[in-house]
Amino acid sequence: MTTQSPSDFPNRSTSTVTGPVHKEPTPDADPTPDVEQAPAADQEARGLSQGQIVRRKFFDNTAAIISLVVFAIIFVLAFTSVGFAGIPGWWKYNHTEFLPLIDGGAPTVTGPFSWGEHPFGQDSIGRDYFAMTMRGTQNSIIIMFIIGLLAGLVGVVIGACSGYFRGWPEAVLMRFTDIVIIIPVVLAAATLGQAVNRYVGSGAQIWLLGLFLGLVLWTGLARLVRGEFLTLREREFVDAAKIAGASNRRIIFKHILPNAVGVIIVNTTLLMSSAILLETALSYIGFGVKAPDVSLGLIISQNQEAFQTRPWLFWFPGLFIVLICLCINFIGDGLRDAFDPRQKKFNAGRAKDAEKPAAA
Amino acid sequence: MVTYIVRRLVTAVLILFGASFVVYQLTALSGDPLEDLRASNAPNREQLIQARTELLDLNTPAPLRYFGWLAGAAKCLVPFAATCDLGSSIQGEAVATALARAMGNTITLVTTATVLAIIIGISLGIITALRQYSGLDYGVTFMSFLFFSLPIFWLAVLLKEFGAIGFNNFLSDPEIPGSTILVVAIASGLIWALFASRSWKRKGIAFVLGAVVAAVLLFVLDLADWFSSPGLGPIIILVTGVGIAFGIVLLTAGLRNRKALFSALIMVALGLVAYYVVNPILNAATIWMIIIFAVVTVLVGIGVGYAMGGYDRGQSMRAAALTGLLVGFLIVVDRFMVTWPSYVNNPRVRGRPIATVGAETPGLDGTFWVNGLDTFTHLLLPTLALLLASLASYSRYSRASMLEIMNMDYIRTARAKGLSERTVVMRHAFRNALIPLATLVAFDIGALIGGAIITEQVFAFAGMGQLFVQALQRTDPDPIMGFFLVAGILALVFNLVADIVYSFLDPRVRVKT
Numbered sequence: 001m002t003t004q005s006p007s008d009f010p011n012r013s014t015s016t017v018t019g020p021v022h023k024e025p026t027p028d029a030d031p032t033p034d035v036e037q038a039p040a041a042d043q044e045a046r047g048l049s050q051g052q053i054v055r056r057k058f059f060d061n062t063a064a065i066i067s068l069v070v071f072a073i074i075f076v077l078a079f080t081s082v083g084f085a086g087i088p089g090w091w092k093y094n095h096t097e098f099l100p101l102i103d104g105g106a107p108t109v110t111g112p113f114s115w116g117e118h119p120f121g122q123d124s125i126g127r128d129y130f131a132m133t134m135r136g137t138q139n140s141i142i143i144m145f146i147i148g149l150l151a152g153l154v155g156v157v158i159g160a161c162s163g164y165f166r167g168w169p170e171a172v173l174m175r176f177t178d179i180v181i182i183i184p185v186v187l188a189a190a191t192l193g194q195a196v197n198r199y200v201g202s203g204a205q206i207w208l209l210g211l212f213l214g215l216v217l218w219t220g221l222a223r224l225v226r227g228e229f230l231t232l233r234e235r236e237f238v239d240a241a242k243i244a245g246a247s248n249r250r251i252i253f254k255h256i257l258p259n260a261v262g263v264i265i266v267n268t269t270l271l272m273s274s275a276i277l278l279e280t281a282l283s284y285i286g287f288g289v290k291a292p293d294v295s296l297g298l299i300i301s302q303n304q305e306a307f308q309t310r311p312w313l314f315w316f317p318g319l320f321i322v323l324i325c326l327c328i329n330f331i332g333d334g335l336r337d338a339f340d341p342r343q344k345k346f347n348a349g350r351a352k353d354a355e356k357p358a359a360a
Numbered sequence: 361m362v363t364y365i366v367r368r369l370v371t372a373v374l375i376l377f378g379a380s381f382v383v384y385q386l387t388a389l390s391g392d393p394l395e396d397l398r399a400s401n402a403p404n405r406e407q408l409i410q411a412r413t414e415l416l417d418l419n420t421p422a423p424l425r426y427f428g429w430l431a432g433a434a435k436c437l438v439p440f441a442a443t444c445d446l447g448s449s450i451q452g453e454a455v456a457t458a459l460a461r462a463m464g465n466t467i468t469l470v471t472t473a474t475v476l477a478i479i480i481g482i483s484l485g486i487i488t489a490l491r492q493y494s495g496l497d498y499g500v501t502f503m504s505f506l507f508f509s510l511p512i513f514w515l516a517v518l519l520k521e522f523g524a525i526g527f528n529n530f531l532s533d534p535e536i537p538g539s540t541i542l543v544v545a546i547a548s549g550l551i552w553a554l555f556a557s558r559s560w561k562r563k564g565i566a567f568v569l570g571a572v573v574a575a576v577l578l579f580v581l582d583l584a585d586w587f588s589s590p591g592l593g594p595i596i597i598l599v600t601g602v603g604i605a606f607g608i609v610l611l612t613a614g615l616r617n618r619k620a621l622f623s624a625l626i627m628v629a630l631g632l633v634a635y636y637v638v639n640p641i642l643n644a645a646t647i648w649m650i651i652i653f654a655v656v657t658v659l660v661g662i663g664v665g666y667a668m669g670g671y672d673r674g675q676s677m678r679a680a681a682l683t684g685l686l687v688g689f690l691i692v693v694d695r696f697m698v699t700w701p702s703y704v705n706n707p708r709v710r711g712r713p714i715a716t717v718g719a720e721t722p723g724l725d726g727t728f729w730v731n732g733l734d735t736f737t738h739l740l741l742p743t744l745a746l747l748l749a750s751l752a753s754y755s756r757y758s759r760a761s762m763l764e765i766m767n768m769d770y771i772r773t774a775r776a777k778g779l780s781e782r783t784v785v786m787r788h789a790f791r792n793a794l795i796p797l798a799t800l801v802a803f804d805i806g807a808l809i810g811g812a813i814i815t816e817q818v819f820a821f822a823g824m825g826q827l828f829v830q831a832l833q834r835t836d837p838d839p840i841m842g843f844f845l846v847a848g849i850l851a852l853v854f855n856l857v858a859d860i861v862y863s864f865l866d867p868r869v870r871v872k873t
Contacts, residue, residue: 090518175371179379180850186813187383189838190832191390277511281814284513285829297511305516325509333505 023200048088050258057338071327074320078137081130093128094135101126107312120316127171137320139289143210144328147275150214152268155221156257162222163229164252170218174226181219183219185278190214190287193316205293213275219269228260264341269332280321296321365856372852376845381426383844384837388422393450412450412666415836429841446845447838449831455842458827463809463846465719466823467817469739470808473746480747481754485644486790487555487760488755496554501592501759502754516745516818524714524743526801531704532711534587535768541578548574589701592694594635601628601687608682614674614782619668623680625662631687633696642695645728651691657684699729706730713737742819746812757800762793773831795865798859806854809846 048056058064083089093099099122107121107129108262120129158177162170192212232238233256241255280297282288289295294318303313391399394414397409410621412418417425431444444454488497505783525659552570553563579586592600605624606615613620638653661684665677704713708724715738724734766773766789774788813825820826823841 078787134694175375175378178371178375179382182375182379182844183383183386184844184847184853185391186828187386187832187844191386218636229647244701273509277509280515284511285814285817287832297513300511300514307517307521314514314517319510321511322506322509326505329505329509 034078035142040093041051054335054338054353058334061334061337063134063330064338066213067183067327067330067334070323071331073138074137074324074327075141078134078141081134082138084138091128091131091134093131097127097131099126099128102340106310121310122215123299123313124306129313130292132299132315133296135294136299137224137303137324139206139293139295140321140324142206143213144272144275144324146210147214147279148268148272150211151218151221151271151275152264153218154270155218156225156264158218158231159222159225160252161256161262163226164233164248164256168252173222177219179218183216185213185286186282186287189213189282192213205289206262209279209288213278217271217275217278221264224263224267225260228263229256232256232259262336266332266339268289268334269335273328273332276325276328365860368856368859372856375852378847379829380430380802380841380844381423384426384429384841387487387832387835387837387840388425390832392833393418393837395835406670415448415450415452425837428654429838433841433845446842449839450834450836455838458826458839459846462827464825465821466809466812466816466825468719468735469823470746471717472739474808475752476743477747477750477754478804482758482794482797483752484751485755485760485786486762486785486793487757489759489766489793492763492816499554500755504755508747508752510749512745512749512812512814513818515748516815519741519745520716521819523744524716524830527714528712531587531607531713534582534585536578541575541582542579545571545575549647581755588704590697592690592697596627596630597635597687597690597694598632600690600862601631601683604628604686604690605679607744608686609679610782611786612679612682613672614780617672617675619670619678620665620679623661623665623668624683627661627680627684628659628687630664631691635691636686638646638691639695643727645695647728652785654685654688657681658686660684665860696729696733699727699733703730703733709734714740716741719821742812742821745818754797754800758797761796762789765789767791779832796861798861798865802854802858802861806851806857807847809850829844 079089081089081091082094099118101122108118118128118130120133123129123132158173162173162177189209189212192208238251238255241251244303246255279288280295280300283290283295283297284301286301291298299317300314303310309315394409394412397405400408417428417578420428427446436446446459448454449458483525484500488494488500492499512540527625547567549567549571551565556562556566602625605621605628608623609617609624610614615621641649658681661681662677664684665675665680666673668676668680670676700713703709703726704711706724706726708721713733719735719738720731721734721738756863771789774784779788809824812823813829815821816823816825817829824846826840828843831837831843
């Protein structure tokens, strides 16, 4: 299907390598040089942990920070407005109430602080569209996190085991991965979704949909983690640990995994952004979240016929999908840059100067 | 190498067995194939249920039923025996026929989008890598993130709304208001300025030029009523052809190679002659005729390049053949454009050419040109949607790959040798930057036949994706298995192809034998 699958993401670093010129920063170019701008050797001298370096680099990435803030706002908005897990929210309507249509259901929002009665309008049967959109956003975010957690966990375990132990565990696990990889995701989601509706009822739909999608989407990550483990296990520090008598578990968790954590975090983030698109697309064609519950893809599909007459029914949910996905993608990209050791602090002006001799 | 391939193929067969079993069970679990009958109140309900139970063999438990299907599918392996039995759908159509039809449709839909996405995406990636941290780089990066984050069904509905309905309204009364010309001119100027190199003076010149050219072009086209009766004509073909010739020579051989430049220009002249000579024959064109012409053009181009002689004939031959091909393409496009009014005014099209659903106008029976236009108008929007969605990954990938290559030592060596920037970029960097992309392309081609489930659904395009979704909605196992078989086999085969191609392209990587 054309929903972007995790394997579509550029896995190699889209690093913005600026070349060797960076190793000699001119002291007067920057009156207040801080740790990131100093050469890498300095960072080690000051004894920063990997986590600290990554955090600082990440917080220097403007696009990623803006995305993080926007995502946090959306998250808070979605979870507090219509309430979550039985806790009522501050918004006066919910996504199932039928209300009399006001002004043909047109949106009343005119500015960030003047929302009016129905900020996003009402759908054709009078439900408050803001509440529906928020509920859909909530569902998408829940599914996204479940998929990220589960696919991340399964992918890491399978990839780590096959990459570290080699031999028959690798053969079995990788053939199993191959089998899962060619099973169409839509089929798995549809099947398991049906089964859920039949045996559990629609209440737990969201959680189980996320669960099932997570159980089929781990394949790309497993392959990547395996590749990472295959190279890391041949490194000297692993040999040293072995000779020192460390157990397999200790080597995997204490020695190899921290070195592979960049690949894992970055790809899990990118997997999550494609998970949002996948969930909305599945709901759109009727195999994901089903009515009476609400999903952003589902309400777009329900209302797309009304595009000519009531375009807001189409714009708002789509806007939220794009916003969430864009934020997650930028966060993932920021993380990728932060975890890339070759990446120095990015400075556009200096990068241009640095590039000139190289590109001339 | 042979052992490696054989071993991989054997594994692939085993994987296919396992996966097909799982898929069959999943399909059986996914719903109740009798659902619509149970809900119906037809008088012969019991009989209908009976008949369908028999047809789908529902009394056998699904794990056993799988082997029945497998026995039928295994017959497909017998060569030349035509005993292939992939079962039939609930409506009784043989899956093999349905698959063949759907595959044809899907290939016409997805091929263009994939090829264009690869070409445009890679060029964008390379250009942004060469202009790292420029406005262009930021612009393209942001756009690719945006397109990456767009749900394709949303994009498709937008395209339907503005691309089809809006454009058709415009075509029925092609009058461009002054404000639109202004906006388009500014947009085009901005794009040109983005592509121009860094200095503000150049950017300014590019902006003014781009804006003025776009405005004048739109104004003239509007005056000449071009949108109702488009066409290129010999003069535009000549001018564009010369431009193409210069562009191609610039990229492949460098303008200093006069022999290559002359052979490319000779091809443009020959193309212009062909425009008059071939035109009468084109009335009775078929697709094969066009292909034969294309092959002849390439051969003539190679001949011209060879005849020019000189130190490096290969460069002249390549440039001439490529130029010839593109000029030929222009002639064909011109021909299609000339047919446009008669297509639009066709009673079946009723003046609304850009279609939103389906693969062809039903009952349209015209010449090769009219039918070609019909396919074009139907494929335009879905292709655009697919193109935008898959552009991002190619451009990001090739940008990363190119950046890595440009930092390699051999690039520094090439520059130090005093090679021109064109040679460094096109000969040393570009080729090597394409190697990692070969894997990606091979995967994508493998996934191509699987179709675009969402896009086909939105545009009501009867391809593989729709076959699959409809079968899934009816819990109809045989079409799903047919779909899975085709998609799965292709995925596995192209996986293998990707590995082999990679080891050929990059001699450092050797397959384990």
